[in-house]
Amino acid sequence: MSLRALGYLGANAVDLKEWKDYACDVFGAQVIDEGPDQLKLRLDDKHHRMTIYKADAPGPRYFGWDAGSRAGLANIVERLKRRGCDLAEGTAQESDDRQVMGLVKVNDPSGNALEIFYGQRSGYPFQPARPMAGFRIGDMGLGHVVFMTTVLDEMLEFYGELGLRMSDYIIMRAFGDAKAHFLHCNPRHHSVALVPGPYNVFHHLMLEVNGLDDVGTAYDLINARKINITQTLGKHTNDHMISFYSQTPSGFELEYGCNGRTIDDEDAWNIVEYDAVSYWGHIGPANPAH
Known part of the structure; x- marks a missing residue:
């Protein structure tokens, strides 16, 4: 078993409104959830693909990779354990925030924060913020x-x-x-x-x-x-x-x-x-x- 796809991304930003204008007005993303601390963006029928968090400094936060199934995630976890990787199981709150059934966190050798998950939830059809033919996802x-x-x-x-x-x-x-x-x-x-x-x-x-x-x-x-x-x-x-x-x-x-x-x-x-x-x-x- 192997990873199926890049599923989602989380990033930090000082100004959430700037990100909203950039993602929606220019690129056509749809806001699915908005608050003072985070902005969730939909690009297809999945609940969301991007989460932008309000922070003191900008930068990437995590990269979510789809293992395809619970068994697929377990298989990947076992392989990473054999490599001696330091893994942490995602909390119920983190899974709910990402709208997935479960996830495990690990850093790659360069220190990029990865989340390997299964069961990404879908919602109603994507509605772009501006007229467009949609994203190829x-x-x-x-x-x-x-x-x-x-x-x-x-x-x-x-x-x-x-x-x-x-x-x-x-x-x-x-x-x-x-x-x-x-x-x-x-x-x-x-x-x-x-x-x-x-x-x-x-x-x-x-x-x-x-x-x-x-x-x-x-x-x-x-x-x-x-x-x-x-x-x-x-x-x-x-x-x-x-x-x-x-x-x-x-x-x-x-x-x-x-x-x-x-x-x-x-x-x-x-x-x-x-x-x-x-x-x-x-x-x-x-x-x-x-």
Whole structure:
């Protein structure tokens, strides 16, 4: 058994209203719950996919990975125990907050806080905050996350133990020819990417939508609001995603794109190495003054 998908994300922010405006007005997320201390955002029929917590400092808080079932979670827990990982069972309050049946917490070798869960609850159909064709999530999960890491080998071994498989590599010329590793656990081209570097840092979350018009509309809205675009509109070499990047109110970046290719036939997939990140575009920063 292996992880099924990236299921949800939690992040800290100083200003919840700034996150609400950014996520809803620009990207089309739906507010499902709002209070003075947290903001929950829905992107599909799951109760919520993102929780933003009011905090003194911005940053990522946790990454929720779907084990698929109670038995799947138990299997992963046993594997992590054999590795000597320090695990903690989530409380009933934490499970209720995430709207899951149960979860276990563990840090990956870079110190990223993971929550491995089962039984993510669904609700009524997604109602976007602005007209759009919706997010491409479903069984492929929330999207993907990218980590820079000082312990690449340990991270590859850890996520490999959780069932993630190699998709391909990219030589990052802008980072001293560092080799980025892209891993998948379902048909999405990658659910996590690992880049060796001098720091342990969460770089970005990718959200995929169903149409190019939604990407273009968001791009115009980002520019109109003078939100920091960290990479312009472009097309990636490996997953073919047409996307742009902007800085979230939590400090990390958000990639917003469409047309990502999938790995539908594991046996027929060829692992290759690319010498460029993008075919075109993805130039940044676009709005350095903002």
